[in-house]
Amino acid sequence: MIRFDQVSKHYADDKIALNRATFHLKRGQMAFITGHSGAGKSTLLKLIMLMERATQGRIIVDNQDLANLNRRQIPWHRRKIGLVFQNHQLLFDYSVFNNIALPLRINGYHERDIGRRVRAALDKVGLLGQEKAMPSTLSTGEQQRVGIARAIVNKPRLLLADEPTGNLDPELAEEIMHLFEQFNQVGVSVLIASHDINLIRHLPYPVMKLGQGRLTHLRASS
């Protein structure tokens, strides 16, 4: 699903965010990337989302070499990927329903399909019945679930998460991780950037570690 081949990312100030990183996330696989904040985890996800371009190396996502995609093709690339943020990036002047419906609206879905899919996504994250609520009335954990519902409403084949449990207490964090596992079980490839070693340790998925831009494979799988 994702293949990094000797990928480097240098910034203008000579900072090396990623140094010859190589890895392969197979279709339907779930994996973690750990490392301290500033170790390059976000950079790696940004490269996959084409929010930034690699300085060197080759990135292939869903059989597509990202170097071949021009500016106009970026939206279509992003539609294939569900993205979950640490700060969930919800729009606070939109209802829960409209937040989740956003990816469907840009895809031009019919309004009745949108309703059906949004409710299905809400059901999956355990928030059915909250569609009319405004995000500000929800707890942090619920807001994160709305963010996840938005990421999966379009049924992407790849789900990326950047510190999805960063702001949550351990119990909620475990619930969220369990959600990701459920998506993975129905075939979605999942790549999660997280510094929460204690949480990841117990989970049976490959873990890669980023340190000073270098990627090392801590654990292939268990």
Next chain:
Amino acid sequence: MKHTSVTPNRPSNRIQGWLQEHHKAAIGSWQRFWNSVLSTTFTSLTLAIALALPGSLLVLLNNAEQITRHLQASAQVNIFLHKDIGLADAQQLTQQLGQREDIHNSYLISATAALDQFRQQSGLDTILDSLAINPLPHTIVITPAFHAANQIALSRLTAKLDTLATVDEVLVDLQWVQRLAALLETTRMATLGLALFLALAVMLVIGNTLRLAIENRREEIVVIKLVGGTDAYLRRPFLYLGCWYGLLSSGLAWLIIQFGLWGLQAPLQRLGDTYQTTIELVGLGISGSLGLIISSVLLTMLSATITVTRELRLIEPH
């Protein structure tokens, strides 16, 4: 999760979806347009004034041209006869000329009548009384049957009149009409120049308004870009917003122009009364109104396209 084929991929659904998106963007931006009534009204009024100024000047110019066309049409040609021509011959010639196709009407000012008129106007009675003979010739005044702006026909007529044995001199007093026409032409060019500058002002105001609207929705734009919203999708609501501004401000400009004309009608009529004539001001009419609306919407849409394309490019998720 099953990967069912995505319904919007069917062409009919895609067109339907596209129409649905336009409909939603139009409605959404219309609602946003009225969310802040005060700023929307002020911005639209600013635009309306910028549109109404050249608009009303052009309407007034059209009216002025219509009035002067009327004046030009009645331009006169003075024919001075040789001094040895008798009154009877002059009367006969006047009649003959009046029958010509290219002459609308003709009348004679006899030498005696001319002298009397001059005496009355100048007050030089004693000097004129001391003259042994009347120095003034008989004069025939004709009004051509064609438009005075028709220079070729006019010069052909004057040339023909000049060849008549009895005619001493033919005078066409067109200078003031030409001066007026030149003045109107100058005013028209100045108005067009002004219109260009004000069109630029309209574009700048719209550009700035939309830039702020985009800035206010920066967060939303970032999220939409991240979930794969295309530039066209992001542009759409703002282009509609520009369109609404164009429509509303042209409507307001139309009202300003029509009320202005309505206010001018009475004082102009008082002016017309002194010339014993009726002055009927002509408004924008259907073509003028449509021109105003279309040019306003085109201006705002053009400005919106430039601004929105540039501003949206500057907002990238990071």
